[in-house]
Amino acid sequence: MIKQRTCVACRTKNTKDNLLRIVADENGNAVLDETQKMNTRAIYICNNKNCINRLLKAKDITKCVKIKVKQGSIQELLRNLGE
Ligand SMILES: [Zn+2]
Structure with a gap:
């Protein structure tokens, strides 16, 4: 069976x-794990602008993002991805 993960924005499994x-990362900045192999806590989000913008606009973004990242760094990453 293929492992499925839940998107933090739309809660859809994929x-x-x-x-x-x-x-x-080690400095507490949110980064994209392109290899998908970094051995650390991660969150998943659909690779589309709808979900990226949805998470960006979420008031409770810190509740959705259950990894320890610096204030603002997740928004910065999402903004870059959404462009
Ligand atoms: Zn999604």
Whole structure:
């Protein structure tokens, strides 16, 4: 069975290849884990602008993003991805 992950924005389950994996780097900045292999807590989001913007606009973004990242760094990453 293929492992499925839940998008933090729309709560839809999807396979990893259709999702972006976001982790916190050693400095506490939110980064895109392009290899999908970094051995750390991660969140997943659909690879589309709808979900990226949806999460960006969420008031409770810190509740959705259950990884330890610096204030603002997740928004910065999402803004870059949404462009
Ligand atoms: Zn989604």
